[in-house]
Amino acid sequence: MDITLLVSIIVVVALLAVGGFFLVRTRSSVAPGKEETKPEVTQEPKAAPPQEDREREEGAVSKPPAHAPPARDTAAPAPAEPAAPEIETPPPSAGRMVRLRARLARSQSSFGQGLLTLLSAKTLDEDTWEEIEDTLITADIGVTSATQIVENLRTRVKVLGTRDTEEVRGLLRDELLKQLGTDTDRVVRTEPHGDRPAVIMIVGVNGTGKTTTTGKLARVLVGDGRSVVLGAADTFRAAASEQLQTWGSRVGAPVVRKDEGADPASVAFDAVARGIEDGADTVIIDTAGRLHTKTGLMDELGKVKRVVEKKSQVDEVLLVLDATTGQNGLRQARVFAEVVNVTGIALTKLDGTAKGGIIVQVQRELGVPVKLVGLGEGPDDLAPFDPEVFVDAILD
Template structure:
């Protein structure tokens, strides 16, 4: 019996061992490792089985690089001519265009006999050159007197004529031809430029800016001719060429507002001079007076107007004189700019306009070039007339 019990226990133990072995196989299979987690790292297995694996990191994400923009080149600014250079060309240009007047007078004065017919011819030449009736008569009277005493040779006639023409052009009655472009108490000088459209007013503003830049002055331009978009764009171009700021507003803006902003910028930036271009409409005297008067009043809230320049077309002759009278009645004109003088043989308007307004010609325009504007010099002008 005991033997039978031992046999049963042995069989049971073997069964337990078999069941445990089977369970172990099942557990082992369930614990078989799954795929490795994605660590973004690849493993290269070397051909040598004893060598350790080599890890290769994933390439970094591609970063787009923005190419650096090349800086724009600084604009190349014009270098305006000096005043001395302009005066040389003044003589050359005037000698070519105005010499006919002087040569005609010299030919008449050099005649052996100066009779009444000759003097009448001299008067006709002077009046035809827009000198004006009253100045012509005064000049002829002085020439008659001096030629009786001093005249004789052609050289003597030329000397007398030159002296009398200089006296006529520059009578020495307090005519100050200097441009007043400087202010007081640290404020800029303010130049107001007036004149009818077509006389070259906006171009003159740009050319004056070039003269001042050549003298190392800082300038601000005011485009207050707001009713002509072309004038505003033209002035902006002049400013860009010499590196000068131009204050402008939308088309149709109140001119006084643009003028005010221009002077304010000049004050804030410490500019030496502010030049304001104004509208040149001449529908009626009252409208012109109201507009220009308002512009001047608004400007002078910040700085006094130091110069009022009237631009006249030298080729218009007596029509130019009518314009001059209207503007002189509206604003206190302090100087005259004669444009297109090179294309006219009527240089006598220099005499007539000074006599009419009592203010000096300060600048003359001699052509279409950017630097064809020069300070007026009476002696150089007369020498050019005489050739």
């Protein structure tokens, strides 16, 4: 065989062998649909599990994943501490009735304006004077006081010979002030006696507003810079002590109270003792409402006063009267005055009645001045009674 042909055959065979090798490699690694040989993977050593995984393995409670709802706390939450009530600073007593004058004028306008209209008539005959007297009596001034006012007015109108509106108003104003008494002592005694506080007892029948008046009076005194202790001696009604507690907490006045049915005299005694201990200026004792016809209850009220006086003198016994009760209120006042020596009247609901003449009648019959008047439902609607402001309000 020719040497050249032999070399050519050897070269071709070599080339075919090399090409076949590369073809097989390529198909085994990239050909689709063919099973490829997986490379051997060397296992890396495991990393330490994260903290929460370790806790889970050790039985500890782990935090929930971010997407999971928070776990419900099975333990009952601790009760929240009640917020301390905010201490209020009430307005002082000075000028209270002036600020409430408009309210008083609205409630008493029919009384005052009716009298002015009659007195300004062109002819003041007997029928007109009788109508004036009836108007006064209807306003609960009382027959005696009404008769006296009419007689004085008739004399002065006749002497002056004129019925100008302003002059008539001045005449009527003078007569009403005479009946009310401008020189009457209306001061509520609240000054302590050395180391002993002043003591004020609040008395009256059911429904007149004794507890509310007690709370409002505490606001008046705190507004005037006095320190006050309240005694919840109305132990027949649990609601009364709760109500008084609310009033006291608003102005920072401590309240001495006991369980329902406790001896009222012991509560009053402890209240005065607390006042002495605290160095308070004034102790106000709210007593239970009682019918003036019930002898046993009235005697108990006398006992409360006697027990208190073993600790400190009682400076004021304020009888709370409802201005809308009229003549019945006067009968109540007489009985209370006999039992506990009433020193002053607190007249409530004066803004809700046209019968402000009860002030004149109570003072005339009992010789006891009206010292406080309630002119609304607000906490600061109790005011020291000022006769001139009262008369001007009903005549304006």
